Amino acid sequence: xxxxxxxxxxxxxxxxxxxxxxxxPISGHTALYWYRQSLGQGLEFLIYxxxxxxxxxxxxxxxxxxxxxxxxSVSTLTIQRTQQEDSAVYLCASTRPSTDTQYFGPxxxxxxx
Amino acid sequence: AQSVTQPDIHITVSExxxxxxxxxxxxxATPYLFWYVQSPGQGLQLLxxxxxxxxxxxxxxxxxxxxxxxxxxxxxxxxxVHWSDAAEYFCAVGANNFGNEKLTxxxxxxxxxxx
Numbered sequence: 001x002x003x004x005x006x007x008x009x010x011x012x013x014x015x016x017x018x019x020x021x022x023x024x025p026i027s028g029h030t031a032l033y034w035y036r037q038s039l040g041q042g043l044e045f046l047i048y049x050x051x052x053x054x055x056x057x058x059x060x061x062x063x064x065x066x067x068x069x070x071x072x073s074v075s076t077l078t079i080q081r082t083q084q085e086d087s088a089v090y091l092c093a094s095t096r097p098s099t100d101t102q103y104f105g106p107x108x109x110x111x112x113x
Numbered sequence: 114a115q116s117v118t119q120p121d122i123h124i125t126v127s128e129x130x131x132x133x134x135x136x137x138x139x140x141x142a143t144p145y146l147f148w149y150v151q152s153p154g155q156g157l158q159l160l161x162x163x164x165x166x167x168x169x170x171x172x173x174x175x176x177x178x179x180x181x182x183x184x185x186x187x188x189x190x191x192x193x194v195h196w197s198d199a200a201e202y203f204c205a206v207g208a209n210n211f212g213n214e215k216l217t218x219x220x221x222x223x224x225x226x227x228x
Contacts, residue, residue, distance in 0.1 A: 004156070033215060043203065043218035056215065091156065100145055100164065100207060100214045104157040 002026075004105035006092050012111045013082055021077040021108045025094030032075050033095075033102060034067060038088040046090075049075060082112045115140040115206050119219035126194050127227050134189040134222050136178075136204030145207035145214065146187040148178055151221075152200045160202075163187065174198070199226045 005024040013019050025032050034046040045059040049069040060066070064082075069075040079086055089109050093102035116139040126132050138144055145164050149157040161172025168180040178189045187204060201223050205216040 031214075035216075035218075040220075042220040043205075043216075045215040045217070048215050059215070093157075095214070101159055101162060102214065102216065103159075104149075106154075106156040 004092055004094055004103055006090075006105040006108050008108060009106065010109045010111075012113065014113050015084060016081055018078065018080045019082055019110060021079075021090050021110070023075045023077070023092030023094075023105060025073065025075070025092070026096075026103055028096060029094035029103070030072065030097050031095040032069060033093045034075070034077050035091045035093065036061075036088045037091055037107070041088075043091070046077070079110075082110075084112050086110060087112045115144070115208060115217045117204050117206050117217055117219035119202075119204055119222050121222045122220070123223045123225065125225040125227060128196055129193050132189075132191045132194045132198070132224070134202050134204075134224070136187045136189065136219060137185050138187060138204070138206045139185065140206055140208075143182075146178075146180060147205040147207065147216065148172065148176070148187075148189050149203045149205060149218075150174075150200045151203065157203065160189070194224075194226055196226045196228075199224055 007022045032049045035043050037043045047067045048056040064080045067077045089107040091107045093104045118137045147162045148160040151157050160176045161170050163170050163180045201221045203221045204219045207214040207216050
């Protein structure tokens, strides 16, 4: 596809449930980032993947958050035992090799009731 | 640690008027600087970026920004706004570490255009 895609576009879940958010980066993009956009908090970096290197997980807010990237392409962000403060828009971005411009997907809006 | 401040939460401008959105950053070395725009329900679109060289950078949709090291600023400007410019604008700084360019964003400025 032409851009980064994310699914689902909206997710409503109950507190305590686990959720999985998916990101399909642009073909050929080797780096992938997850960000969270919360009301009043702006955009926060969560995690970064680059090729086969160990991911930079320094932005993950708690051990309930994890992410993986399979085959250097698709990534899944998993939130276990969701809490109401996890409600946010989760954005994924990818970049081509040797560039620094991140291309963002439309995001997944997560609502935890 | 790097940080970005966008002091204006909300700005209202008349259509056809000029626009300046402020951005101040904190970073120990020469930063990578970006402006992104987010329309309602849309993802972030890159307007322009500064890595090095000419401190006045041109972007898409008629936007430009000027990097001023002495003021730690990277303000976004447009000489004449259009109703379609109504959106949220984010300034971001990237660590100058090639390979992991995790961005630190400001909290955004919401732009409203009035007729």
